[in-house]
Amino acid sequence: MKNRIAEAGLAGIHDKVIAGQRLDGKDALQLYRCTDILAVGYLANLVRERINGDRTYFIYNQHINYSNICTNLCSFCAFGRRKGDALAYEMSVDEVKEKVRARLDEPIVEIHMVGGIHPDLPFDYYLELLRGIKEVRPDVHIQAFTCVEIAHLAELYGRSAEQTLTALRQAGLGSLPGGGAEVFSPRIREKTCKDKLSGEDWLEVAKTAHRQGLYTNATMLYGHLETLEERVEHLLALRGAQDETGGFLAFIPLAFHPRNTALSALSGPTGIDDLKNIAVARLVLDNFPHIKAYWVMIGPKLAQLALSFGADDMDGTVKEEVITHMAGAETEQAIGSTTLIELIREAGRLPVERTTLYETIAEHGDAGHR
């Protein structure tokens, strides 16, 4: 084993990992460039087991995308539509409430809700969405609105991000998902999403949320035009912000899906790239409690394998996933909690059903160790 790590040129990083020392940007780049995915994964697995043991989290959640109308129209996205486009839609508050009501018989603990950058829905619409969901399902945790949506609403309605978040929180917002981070590099944002808020501003909104006691996630959309150096910069920026606030719950690497996007000539990341992003994130983001393998994006087979390459969370049961599937994802739109539990157990891990904030709802024991 030590031989393999040394042959892969990772002996120095191995020593740092064993000693619990923080890795630097150079280390991160070397891990990305290493062709021995087993060596990189092994190191990430050491950290994963140190932080989370065998615990592997999942959540029973419901996804709602209230509207795909968007003024940003990023080139990596197949979801957003201009207002007036034949495929554009927006849900009324009643429609959203109906979606929540339709699944009241299921043990859903989280509503995950994001939408496009809509040009003119009134601020009250967003407040009513939150209140409406809470009215139908009072106990549910609402994780909604990326930093991009928050900054947009603040600008549109002349409030600060802080005021915007306070108002949304009073209406029922529980936490923020990590979307819209893409890759922070200004070069990449200029090329792919020039109308989106900057990386710095994204981090600023996240930190503002954290200071109010709102937890958030963080993401990185990889596998399009970004360089390895730009990925590393992104991870280091997230780590720096987390040092300041401690408000990030999980990091979720998002695999770019090219189909139906303006970048459809690209191939998208391979399985090795997917695992490497999870592993490097686990190794570099030493202050993030959780790394998520989002099965919707990389498929249940690879997400299961990722549990040995740094990930400790498989996200949720997810139904009606729209965003990735419009970009040609071939994965199922829903896998039941029984399947998730089986996949986690078979990987030799302990399935833990969680709340949004990672409180344990149930441990589904009998993990056969392998």
Add this chain to the structure above:
Amino acid sequence: MSCRDILAASAAGQRITDDEFLVVAEQAGLYDLAWCADAIRQRLHPDKVVSYVIDRNVNYTDICISACTFCAYFKAPESGDGMVLDRGELLAKIEETKKLGGTQILLQGGLHPDLPLGWYEDMVAAIKATGIHLHGFSPPEIVHFAELSGLSIGEVIGRLIAAGLDSIPGGGAEILSDRVRRRIAPRKCSADQWLEVMEEAHRQGLRTTATMMFGHIETMDERLEHLRRLRELQDRTGGFTAFIPWPFQPDHTALGRQQHYSTSGQAYLRMLALSRIYLDNIANIQASWVTQGPKIAQLSLFFGANDFGSTMIEENVVAAAGISFRLSEHEIRRLVDDAGFIPRQRYMDYRLVGERGGRL
């Protein structure tokens, strides 16, 4: 010996025993297993080449009297729904394959109730006349031809070779245990007959592959029995070029309706690594992208596989069981290259295209 000692000895080139296999299958951690399989792959294939073949799966008929419970492809003869491939269509498929850089045809079909041996000989001769390599007729088909014609297995193989057959694919092995076969494929040839066909083919100078379909009713002991019988035969003949394990795909099959079977990505990779470790005398192990998809198939190059199988310009049997991955040659090359290996097109016998001599 402890599990780790067994794996260390195996990585160094020592053959593992049946008892050791079971210890490893039960106890080995994912990384220990992968590292051992990967060390063996590196020892057998130090050139970092990962090969693939450009071919097409042609099914001459889907009419089959076998009615295996794991199969979603066959049509029962009495249903009247089946087809027999027209000769003109067959030749057109071959021409198209050649145009795409293809070097071989994988020809298989159902166990048709009454086509005579002469019909197969004619088909083989027609294919041979195109100059393409003919990799055809899995052992259950050969046994079926022998039963229908009253000839011995050796005579049938001899006749097909005379007509132009180049090699035999390893399909229909399923699990080489008669308990399993009686339950999932009672009308298909026995384990002994499957092995007899391969031994006879090897003796008559044909190379063949071997497969295993796992992840249904079989036990780990029965998977071991399967591997043991292959390893024993290979010790006698050396005729197997490659081993190709894949998990049962349950959609639209009778077996899948009886019970929920699902082999995860990790379970597949473990079995692949175990195969690489146990079958020390079979040079090549194929990844099954057609059942696993491109992502897991790429990872399998670190779990013992050194071959990406075929581009499968056409594939019908797995597709009928609900799986529809497609990979172009370009995409296979990208996946191999991205994994740090050198992609090379090969022939059935693992000679590389554009190179003299063999590497087996």
